[in-house]
Amino acid sequence: xxxxxxxxxxxxxxxxxxxxxxxxxxxxxxxxxxxxxxxxxxxxxxxxxxxxxxxxxxxxxxxxxxxxxxxxxxxxxxxxxxxxxxxxxxxxxxxxxxxxxxxxxxxxxxxxxxxxxxxxxxxxxxxxxxxxxxxxxxxxxxxxxxxxxxxxxxxxxxxxxxxxxxxxxxxxxx
Amino acid sequence: xxxxxxxxxxxxxxxxxxxxxxxxxxxxxxxxxxxxxxxxxxxxxxxxxxxxxxxxxxxxxxxxxxxxxxxxxxxxxxxxxxxxxxxxxxxxxxxxxxxxxxxxxxxxxxxxxxxxxxxxxxxxxxxxxxxxxxxxxxxxxxxxxxxxxxxxxxxxxxxxxxxxxxxxxxxxxx
DNA sequence: CATCAGTTTCAATTATTTCCGAAAATTTAG
DNA sequence: CTAAATTTTCGGAAATAATTGAAACTGATG
Numbered sequence: 001x002x003x004x005x006x007x008x009x010x011x012x013x014x015x016x017x018x019x020x021x022x023x024x025x026x027x028x029x030x031x032x033x034x035x036x037x038x039x040x041x042x043x044x045x046x047x048x049x050x051x052x053x054x055x056x057x058x059x060x061x062x063x064x065x066x067x068x069x070x071x072x073x074x075x076x077x078x079x080x081x082x083x084x085x086x087x088x089x090x091x092x093x094x095x096x097x098x099x100x101x102x103x104x105x106x107x108x109x110x111x112x113x114x115x116x117x118x119x120x121x122x123x124x125x126x127x128x129x130x131x132x133x134x135x136x137x138x139x140x141x142x143x144x145x146x147x148x149x150x151x152x153x154x155x156x157x158x159x160x161x162x163x164x165x166x167x168x169x170x171x172x173x174x
Numbered sequence: 175x176x177x178x179x180x181x182x183x184x185x186x187x188x189x190x191x192x193x194x195x196x197x198x199x200x201x202x203x204x205x206x207x208x209x210x211x212x213x214x215x216x217x218x219x220x221x222x223x224x225x226x227x228x229x230x231x232x233x234x235x236x237x238x239x240x241x242x243x244x245x246x247x248x249x250x251x252x253x254x255x256x257x258x259x260x261x262x263x264x265x266x267x268x269x270x271x272x273x274x275x276x277x278x279x280x281x282x283x284x285x286x287x288x289x290x291x292x293x294x295x296x297x298x299x300x301x302x303x304x305x306x307x308x309x310x311x312x313x314x315x316x317x318x319x320x321x322x323x324x325x326x327x328x329x330x331x332x333x334x335x336x337x338x339x340x341x342x343x344x345x346x347x348x
Numbered sequence: 349c350a351t352c353a354g355t356t357t358c359a360a361t362t363a364t365t366t367c368c369g370a371a372a373a374t375t376t377a378g
Numbered sequence: 379c380t381a382a383a384t385t386t387t388c389g390g391a392a393a394t395a396a397t398t399g400a401a402a403c404t405g406a407t408g
Contacts, residue, residue, distance in 0.1 A: 095320040124186040146269040
């Protein structure tokens, strides 16, 4: 009976890791990174680099790079077990915190550069007197205004506490 | 003087197209697609496939595939000039509408599949009696709840009118 | 029905990203 | 200091995605 429960769990967990990894692709996150995150998010205990390598059957270099990246994002913490030399990694498991971390990162990668681009283009096209020039500038201006708005919204959302977000959402979904 | 204005415009526009294209990459949108969108968003008149090919120096196949894709997304409309046989394309220029279109598409590609995955995993792990099994199931349940929430939020936002969104935002940013 | 303008498809190529594996560097222990 | 354990780096292999170029198709027109 205990064996069967373990099998079911292992099966479900492996499926989750595989699927979550495949999904990472759609999210612009590489597959290994998403798999490691899934693995650790569903691990009872922190895991070492070697354990991760073995569990996912990936190379050391790959495991290493993606563990580092996940730590940089703030989705993993490196922990040291006392008396042990190597590092273990444990995942952030709170879904809201995971969300805010990812939101911050995506904002940084997707919104901030866009803002720079449209600002520059709006600036460069200021005061061109032809009708086409005016139209272009106006288009850039609107884009800039919108992206700035999106940027501020993203900051706010990323800072929100879970409770406040729910409250906010109630209004929106009501 | 007129020439100088035209040069400035052309320069700014080319920069916008190039940069917006590069940014597309970050957004999980391919470069050509983003460039075509940028080109048409800043075009005074609708353009034909051949004009797009020439302006961006890309092949017919590439131009064609990405124009179709943009039409499918709803970011371009195909228009027919009377007396002309070929199709011309014109871009949606309203930034809010562009945003809602992209939001819908990304939701479809990023959130919906995630929801399926976590639902399946939550289902499969229901009732596993070991402590690890319970923890896994609980993690999946929380993920499911959150992704469902995100899904509903995305739907709402994608449906919003610009005015309402601004009003909403005022509360958030206030 | 032959031709022409234009559209669509697709196999082959090219570019980009990811991953491996092994070596180099670093850290800790004895 | 030396040796063992562990982390980090990196060049090239493998996988994936984007793009080309040319051929096949469509359907209007004389």
